[in-house]
Amino acid sequence: MRTSPSRRASVLLAAVSSLSLLTAACGDTDDSADDDGTTNAKNAEASPNAPTKTGLTVSFLPKQVNTPYFTVADDGGERAVEELGSTFKEVGTEQGSDTAGQVSRINALTEEKVDAIAVSALDPDALCDALKRAMAEGVKVVTYDSDTNPGCRYAFVSPASSEDIAVRQLALLGEQIGYKGDIAILSAARTATNQNAWIKSIKRELEDARYQDMRLVDVAYGDDEAKKSYREAEGLLEEHPDLKGIISPTTNGIKAAAKYLSQSQSKGDVKLTGLGAPNDMRPYIEDGTVDAFVLWDPAKLGELAGHAAVALASGQITGREGQMFLAGDMGWFKLGGDGVITLGDPTVFDAGNIDDYDF
Incomplete structure (x- = not known):
């Protein structure tokens, strides 16, 4: 649990287009292996109707803590995780280029045996070894805002294409x-x-x-x-x-x-x-x-990442293209190629509308 009080973004940006509400289970089994010979967990069976697990620990690792953007984004993640009955934890560095700091924190979270990690990657390659170790230990890895290589996580929550x-x-x-x-x-x-x-x-x-x-x-x-x-x-x-x-x-x-x-x-x-x-x-x-x-609305981005992390830990998705999960009142989202989950279109801010927003 974060020690600082959660701050709530008080606005919504342009509405994310709702996906058709589908209840059919997605995910044929496929025993293909990845480069190191282990079974590709992304191809495991999944069901959007599987019960949502509670009591999980979901950790967010932004590029940089204590910045307005990631404070709002991670507040959205905290709100989603706690509403789903699990514990939110934020860790990170105050340096916007501290890749080594991200690696050390991923390793520490793996040792702590958290259930899921949502990370905004500073480097697409440097985090991979640490993230693969986390995945091998059963940690569900989601990236948000900034991706790593697709083989080093299960899903990527993207603001837009x-x-x-x-x-x-x-x-x-x-x-x-x-x-x-x-x-x-x-x-x-x-x-x-x-x-x-x-x-x-x-x-x-x-x-x-x-x-x-x-x-x-x-x-x-x-x-x-x-x-x-x-x-x-x-x-x-x-x-x-x-x-x-x-x-x-x-x-x-x-x-x-x-x-x-x-x-x-x-x-x-x-x-x-x-x-x-x-x-x-x-x-x-x-x-x-x-x-x-x-x-885009960073609070909604973090909220979607929180829902995706819990959905992965609950077996509702595994990261395979075509799978769907329900993200609370945001509606249903479908995984695209390489496990990409897209929030929606960005909004243009100018003198005519900027006072309508507070984040």
């Missing part, structure tokens, strides 16, 4: 700069799975004809640290004086970049968008530093 998130950010910036000029990206850690997927999709989308007059000139990494992200934003403008816009697909990065731009001569001239939390970005929307940005 990587392509949709990337395309929306680029389109917003294109609209703001008239689809013309040099742009840059201010990312988090170099190894962050979600960041790299979005950057790859942005680069691919830039090949579309409507972006023919836009050019990506640089990608900087602030490691989700406020001071470093601030310095990296400053460095981008110093190195690229003709820069027209920045995409920062990370809540800590966009906040730091907005702070820098709001105090610089480039305020209003260099456009900034990306993924941000409304409460962080409200001052910069109000003072004209930022026109619009996007995000």
